[in-house]
Every structure is written in C-alpha cells, then in structure tokens.
Amino acid sequence: MIQVPRGTADVLPGEIELWQYIENAARDICRRYNYAEIRTPVFEHTELFQRGVGETTDIVEKEMYTFTDRGDRSLTLRPEGTASTVRSYVENKMFGLANQPVKLYYIGQMFRYERPQAGRMRQFTQFGVEAIGSHDPAIDAETIALAMRLYEELGLKNLHVELNSLGDAESRQAHRDALVKHFTPHIAEFCADCQSRLARNPLRILDCKKDAGNELMKTAPVILDYLNEESSTYFEKVKQHLDNLGIAYNVNPNLVRGLDYYTHTAFEIMEHGIGAVSTICGGGRYNGLVEQVGGNDMPGIGFAMSIERVLLALKTQGIELPIQQGVECFVIGMGDEAESKAFQLLDQLRAGGLSADKDFMGRKMKAQLKAADRLQAKAVVIIGEDELARKAAMVKNMASGEQQEVPFDALIAHVQKICGK
Structure with missing residues (x-):
C-alpha cells in the first residue's frame, strides 16, 4: 500500500472544517485591516530564496526542497512566503499603485525538509501578511496587533509577544563586529556550521540549536547595546504604539529569528502549554529585502503563522471551534x-x-x-x-x-x- 510521504498528512472531512474556519477568520480580519490576498507559485527559482532568505540560514542550507527541471533550471518548493510575495511586488510593479503601502496576505503550502513533529511538518500551511512601502513604526505595531486579534478571536489565551530590534545596517554592522570579536578565540568549540558562519554571518551563530548551551552564547553581545540613535528611536516608537494598543510584550535581546532579511523590529508570539513547539507566529521588518530581489530600496514588514500550530494550540487549550458539519x-x-x-x-x-x-x-x-x-x-x-x-x-x-x-x-x-x- 502506498502511503503519504513522511512529514505530510491528509486533511480529511471532519477535520478540514477546522482549517476552513481558521482560514476564513484570517481572511475576515485581513479584510478589516485592508490587506488583499495574493497567490504566488508553489515553486520559484532557487536564487530567490538564496538571496532573499539568506544563504547562511538553516532553511537554505539544510531544509529546502530543490530540484533541476527539464530545462536545467534550479527550482525550489517555497519554504516561506515573504520572498515570493516581495518578488511578485517587484515583478508586477506594485510600488506604482496609487494606494500605498501595499498590504498583502497569503494562505498556502510551504515545504521544509526537517524532522517531523507535532505542529511542524515538511509540508505545512502558512498564513502571512506583508506591508510594503512604509517606514512608519505604527505599521509594525499594526501587524502584531492583527496577529494577536486573530488569535484572540479564535479563543486562544496565554499568549505573549517577544520583541526585539535588529537595528539598521549601521547598527547591525557594529553588532556583527562585536560578535566576531567575541566568538573568534573559541570558535573551535562550536559546530562546523557555526565555524563557517563566523565570517559570513555571525548573527546566525546565535540561532544555532547544537551550541545553544555553550557559555559564550550566554555572554554574547546583544544587538540592543549597539543600536544607533535612529534605530533606538524607531524601536521606542514601536513599543509606544504597542503600549497604546494595550498589547503586552517582553523585550528579548536574544531574539534574532531564522531569516537574514530582518531589520529593526523582530517579534514572535508565544503560547504557553503547547509543549516543545511554543512559537506560533513570527515576523519582523525587512527594509532591504525588496532591493535584494531586484527592486528599489523599499521598506517592508510582515509575519507568518502555521495553521498546524494554531490547531495544536487550540487543541492544547481545549478550545472547540463552532464548526457546522452535516447538512441542513x-x-x-x-x-x-x-x-x-x-x-x-x-x-x-x-x-x-x-x-x-x-x-x-x-x-x-x-x-x-x-x-x-x-x-x-x-x-x-x-x-x-x-x-x-x-x-x-x-x-x-x-x-x-x-x-x-x-x-x-x-x-x-x-x-x-x-x-x-
């Protein structure tokens, strides 16, 4: 008997209604926040993710499903939605639209080769939003508020926001230099991946799971100590907007996220009691990404959440969605x-x-x-x-x-x- 590939699953009648309910709730809240749906191809040119996500990330180095087609082109099943959305924004010249910023959302399948576990599959469904074209820190707070409101309307409790700033290019460079200086004398103690990333992207060392317990990780320089005045002011404005919206957050200087395109605001929404998988949403600002994929220098911010993890959180908290089954x-x-x-x-x-x-x-x-x-x-x-x-x-x-x-x-x-x- 042929079975589904490892890390994938059939969503059957009786369960699919839960997915549809969450997806419909996401679409409704995006309507209220004036985000329009976009649908991009399931596969893209591999270069898009190498340039957009970052060649030193675990996603690009270890988790992508990449293949060569009959035209000898390297293609990759999309591992996340932001790079594809930004590519479409550039290719379709959305920067010329009358209504700015361009506010988009997507719901679709993503693919990553990683060890399957509850709430983390090799094929998973992701809901995400992207707002491209605005430098206003209020839109950073808006994206966080949108995610939190969706969770609240689904009935989820015990949520909190982890917040950090990765600063602008100048701040990041200062932090990068400090990380290189900090890790270089003892880099031999770290895994091969960390050793190769020291020169290419030392920030990724902080994201390493193998060496998470190393003492040097605990004493590593934190980005908040290297923010210049502009970056620090921007971060304060984001926090002020969140305070005004009544959204509680914890400033976590160790939060770096797993993708290279983040600048300034980075955040995760955490759910207590979900078990080993506690992050149910992640996002941040990516002011350099549009330029990296061939467009003009345009700012952007967004987040993504896995529908599978939302379902797991609902199950963990014992929340039953009001699903209508059967017929009238x-x-x-x-x-x-x-x-x-x-x-x-x-x-x-x-x-x-x-x-x-x-x-x-x-x-x-x-x-x-x-x-x-x-x-x-x-x-x-x-x-x-x-x-x-x-x-x-x-x-x-x-x-x-x-x-x-x-x-x-x-x-x-x-x-x-x-x-x-």
Whole structure:
C-alpha cells in the first residue's frame, strides 16, 4: 500500500472544517485591516530564496526542497512566503499603485525538509501578511496587533509577544563586529556550521540549536547595546504604539529569528502549554529585502503563522471551534416516482442556498432517518405517493419534532425558516 510521504498528512472531512474556519477568520480580519490576498507559485527559482532568505540560514542550507527541471533550471518548493510575495511586488510593479503601502496576505503550502513533529511538518500551511512601502513604526505595531486579534478571536489565551530590534545596517554592522570579536578565540568549540558562519554571518551563530548551551552564547553581545540613535528611536516608537494598543510584550535581546532579511523590529508570539513547539507566529521588518530581489530600496514588514500550530494550540487549550458539519436538510422519497421528485426537489433546495442531501444507497425509510440524524439535518423532507398526488411534502423539524405538510412551491421558504435563513 502506498502511503503519504513522511512529514505530510491528509486533511480529511471532519477535520478540514477546522482549517476552513481558521482560514476564513484570517481572511475576515485581513479584510478589516485592508490587506488583499495574493497567490504566488508553489515553486520559484532557487536564487530567490538564496538571496532573499539568506544563504547562511538553516532553511537554505539544510531544509529546502530543490530540484533541476527539464530545462536545467534550479527550482525550489517555497519554504516561506515573504520572498515570493516581495518578488511578485517587484515583478508586477506594485510600488506604482496609487494606494500605498501595499498590504498583502497569503494562505498556502510551504515545504521544509526537517524532522517531523507535532505542529511542524515538511509540508505545512502558512498564513502571512506583508506591508510594503512604509517606514512608519505604527505599521509594525499594526501587524502584531492583527496577529494577536486573530488569535484572540479564535479563543486562544496565554499568549505573549517577544520583541526585539535588529537595528539598521549601521547598527547591525557594529553588532556583527562585536560578535566576531567575541566568538573568534573559541570558535573551535562550536559546530562546523557555526565555524563557517563566523565570517559570513555571525548573527546566525546565535540561532544555532547544537551550541545553544555553550557559555559564550550566554555572554554574547546583544544587538540592543549597539543600536544607533535612529534605530533606538524607531524601536521606542514601536513599543509606544504597542503600549497604546494595550498589547503586552517582553523585550528579548536574544531574539534574532531564522531569516537574514530582518531589520529593526523582530517579534514572535508565544503560547504557553503547547509543549516543545511554543512559537506560533513570527515576523519582523525587512527594509532591504525588496532591493535584494531586484527592486528599489523599499521598506517592508510582515509575519507568518502555521495553521498546524494554531490547531495544536487550540487543541492544547481545549478550545472547540463552532464548526457546522452535516447538512441542513435531508430529502426522502418513497417509491420510484416520489424518488424522482425528491431528487428534483433536492436540487431546488440547494439552489435556494441550503445544504441538502438524500440517500443514494437504496436504504429503507428507517435507515434513511438514521442517516439524517448522523448528518445533523435540521429538517427532513419526506415524499410518498400520497404527498406526490397532493403536490406537497411532509417536512419534519428535527429540533421540535413537529411535522407539517408543505406544498412544493412553498417548500424552500419553509425549510429556510426552520434552518434560520
């Protein structure tokens, strides 16, 4: 028997409704914040992620699904959504749109080759937002607020924001020089990856999981000590906006995120009690990314969250989403002519905006009523020879048990009323 590849999973009926609920909630909150949906290809030229995400990141070095196509081009299944969105922004000249900044969101599959665990799969679904074109620190706070509001409306509790600033290019360079000076005398104690990153990108050493317990990690220079006046002022304004919105946060100078494109604001939203996977959202500002993928020097900020981790957090906190399953109406026809009419009425009920179904297995009346119960039908429409002769149907309200004969031409309105439409 052929099974799904490791790190992937089928999302079946009964579970997919939870995904749809979360995705619909994300779309609704983006509508309220004036973010428009964008859909980019599932695979891109490998160079996009090498330049955008960063060649020294774990994602690029170890986790990408890269292949050569029949035209001898190197392509990669997208490991994250920001680089693709920014590429589309540049390619489609969105910087010329009248409404600025350009505010976009996406919901789609991403792919990373890593060890599968709860809430972390090799194929996963990511919801993310990107706001490109504004230097205003208020939009940094807006993206954080959008994520927090979505979580709150889903019912999640025990959340907090971890916040840091990675500064501008000047601040980052000063911090980089300090990191090189700090790690160089003892770099032989670190893993091969850290040794190779010392010269290329020492900030990535702080993100290493293998050497996380090394004493030098604890005493490493922190970026907040190297922020210039402009970067420090910017960070203070972001914090002030969050304070004004009533969003609590913890300044964490060790938060660096796993992608190279971040500048200034970096943040993660943490959920207590989710187990080993505690980060359920991450994002930040990326003022140099648009230029790195071939555009003009434009600022941007965004975040991404895995739907799988949201579901895990909901499960951990015992939160049940108000999912409507089954159908609103079940139609039963007894006898060949009544069965034919039932099929016709079924189509009319669906055209009237009702979810409806009937038996297609040739079962008896009792078995069909049980099927209606399993489908949680609010109304059952029954047509026999007598009803057919009177051009009417017997309609049972499953909540009250009340039965009433209803003419065919009034059937849709009657069932809609039972179903609260």
